[in-house]
Amino acid sequence: MKIKPLLDYIRKYVDLTQEEEAILTSKVIFRKYLKGQYILQHGDVCKYQCFVISGCTKTFFLDDEGQEHIILFSVEDWWTSDMGSFITQTPADLNVQCIENTELIMFPIETTEELYDKIPKLERFFRKIIERGLVATQKRLIRNFSLSAKDRYLYFKNQYPDIEQRIPQYMLASYLGITKEFLSKIKSQLLLED
Template sequence: MFNQLDASVARFIQLTAEELELFHSLLQFKKVKKKQFLLQEGEVCDFEAYLLKGCCRSYYLDKEGTETILLFAVEDWWVSDLSSFSEQTPSNMFIETVEDCEMLLINYANKMQLFEQVPKFEKFYRLLVQRSLGVLQKRFYASVSQTAEERYLAFMEKYPHIVQRVPQHQIARYIGVSPEFLSKVRSNMYKK
């Protein structure tokens, strides 16, 4: 169960057998069915989840109830509300499973214990946060500098393994357009 996560961690830091054992002991395995919430607006996020299997999405709702999808997380990705988790404040986002999922979760108290007992994990999490911030910055830049068609093509190129796993209306909300507009974009693309 831990092999996939251990390989992911090993790309950033090297751990002893004892450090790995401690890390494993602080994690909770969880199976979650499709279309279940891991987090809802107003709740304090008390987990960071590493996906072993399945797909989740993180999103916000505006005042009219329109979704803005921040990310899709699949195998070998982490999902959480970083701000709510780090500051232990209520979240303004939702995290929902798109498929049946299996995941390993670490709660806030266990993560703090991990940082105290294995300080090199601070480097691991810092590198994950840096990568996430870089992805968000590129995504923000694309949202203000690219057309919907360019954003859709970039999404399909960067995440071909996700395109077949999530509904088109959710991809539309990820790239920042209505499902109807994405349908027009796709129709025009296929005509070319």
Template sequence: MKQNLFQTSVEPLLDYFNHFIPLNAGEKQFVMDLFKPRLYRKRQYVLQEGDICTQFNFVVRGCLRMYKIDEKGNTHIIQFTSENWWLMDIGSFHGKAPSELNIDALEDTMVFQVSYENLIELYTKAPKFNLIFRVLIENSFVSLQKRLLQNISSTAEERYLSFIQNYSHLTNRLPQVQIAAFIGISPEFLSRLRSKQVRAKS
């Protein structure tokens, strides 16, 4: 019975991989053997600053955030990750170095995790995944590069509109303070931006 439940719960991950390249039965079994399910409760840490990131996380349901707290206690959110997205501190994961970032759950969140060692094993047993993860990392790099350029060249309103476009599925799930920290503005200024958008639509 437990095995059937596991097979059912891993389907979103298998569907994700199949979207890139169809998997055969053996490759699906590798995924089921090497990826481990994990439930994080709301506010529970997935990674804390100073620890080494040992897992690459695929979100089945829920929402994670990756962030940095500066010396003044301000929170700078780098990324939100929800259903069918991935999250890790790539430098810590591949370099086995202490992380400068935190990852926690903004909702009760179910993930499938793969360790560095198991990921390498997956590449060796099924080279198809080497291509899948290369594309995945490249897409992630492009997204972070766009976000960096946006942060240094766009207005607060432009960043807010971009957030609505890219994270439309999260706008009603995230507290205003979290969205403001991601955009890099105060919650009060975000409230004014939202009011402006409402007036513009009316």
């Protein structure tokens, strides 16, 4: 199993012993998905927290008109799931779909509490990454309300330059909350300003 990227990521927050690493490795699942496959679909109960080893996913919801609203992209060393569904074990509001062939390490709901009991440091680890995720979500909400579409695009481009190269423009427009035509107009204006 390609566990090294996950262990390297965890080490940024907590130190695990070799025995704890072995326990963790025995409780997680490694899985490959093809481009276009769903990791989670709206209405299903989220059974896994997923760490991206390779690839790219989008987390989105569909409105009543069938319009897709992307709320998150996840690439290597990022997490993906519907945390509300995972924590409450109720039907998911969100979809998680692979934009590229993707490899994940998945933490099953059934073993999460067991891992916390056997490796208390993991509870601290997950608390820290969930706190970071909450802060990032709040900051994104504030940017969406306070920045112009152009400034939201520039923020994304500067913050996540690698992601922009990996996703279709219509998906980036959905994430920014604008049409793909308006995104093209913003990019054209920026080229003229250079």
